[in-house]
Amino acid sequence: MRVTSGTAPTTNSPSVRPLRWITAALALTQLAAPLVVTALAGNFLQTGATNQALITPAGYAFSVWGVITLLSAVIALAVLRFGLGSPWESSLLIDACLVFVGYSGWLAVAAQGWLWASVVVAAVMVGALIHILLxxxxxxxxxxxxxxLATLTTLGFGLYLGWLGAAIFANVAAALIGSGVSATGMWWQLVILVAAAAFAVMLTTLLRAPWGYLAGALWALVAITIGAAQRDSPVISVTAGAAALVVVAATVRVRRAQRP
Structure with missing residues (x-):
């Protein structure tokens, strides 16, 4: 293990230093993007297909975006100051830039009602986040x-992936509803929810169960549980709750396997 416990900055190569500045700037744009989009398009998350699916998380859950974007900014500024000091830092920062730009792009296309485009953008973001966590x-x-800094970076990007990796399945449901599929159809949404749970278990295993990822995934699944209950869909609600327990069990299993 070469992660240091001190606060001395790592050496800065000429190629990575500008990328750190770009990453920090793009991370800060995430803080302003919701304000700009809401001012131009209103609170689109409360209307239309984006809020009709039975597997849509309860409204309070979207406040996690504030935590995620703030953590992203703090991490990017800390990396600007200290650097990660690894041979793959540039690769990680490029992925982070893609995620941060994707967030603003996702808001923009979703606000326009281009729901399938928003799914594509979110999928690209999820792919980049998986690579970052790997x-x-x-x-x-x-x-x-x-x-x-290593711990904070893993925690922050893990939370980002945990939330978005589950929320993208709700985006798919919204896109299907926007395409004419019945918003009250339970069985097809149940299939999507089970797929979301399977995806979460797969990532838990692949990524060795980081705590940030667990927190984000559980936040989403518990919010889906509550949201489905509010929409009088007990089957969806119970399934989402069971999915959350399965993800916890997968985390415990992976963590135990890592013990010497």
Whole structure:
């Protein structure tokens, strides 16, 4: 393990330093993007197909975006100051830039009602986040940054992936409803929910169960449980609750397997 416990900055290569500045700037745009889009398009998440699906998370859950975007900004600024000090830092920062640009793009296309386009954007973001977490978890020994920065970066991007990796399935449901599929159809939404649970278990195993990912996935699944109950869909609600328990069980299993 080469992650340091001190606060001394790592060496800055000429190629990665500008990328750190770009990443930090794009991370900060995430804080302003919701305000701009809401001012131009209103609160689109409360209307239309984006809020009709039975597997839509309860309204309070979307507040997690504030935590995610703030954490992203803090992480990007910390990386600007200290660097990650790994041979793959540039690759991670490029993925992070893609995620941060994708967030603003997702808001823009969703606000226009281009729901399938929003699914594509979210899928690209999820792919980039998976690669980021794979680097942070599976190649952690390459890091020479302060240990708190390695932990914070893994936590922040894990939370981002946990939430978005589940929410994208609700986006698919919204896109189908926008295409004419019945919003009250339970069985097809149940299939999507089971797929979301299977995806979460797969990522839990692939990424070695980082705590940030667990927190994001559980936040989404519990919110779907509550949202479905509010929409008088007990089958969806119970299934989402069971999915949350399965993800917890998968985390416990993976964590136990990692013990020496």
């Amino acid at each position: 680097l942070l978890v599976r190649r952690r020994d390459d890091l020479t940054c302060p240990s708190w």
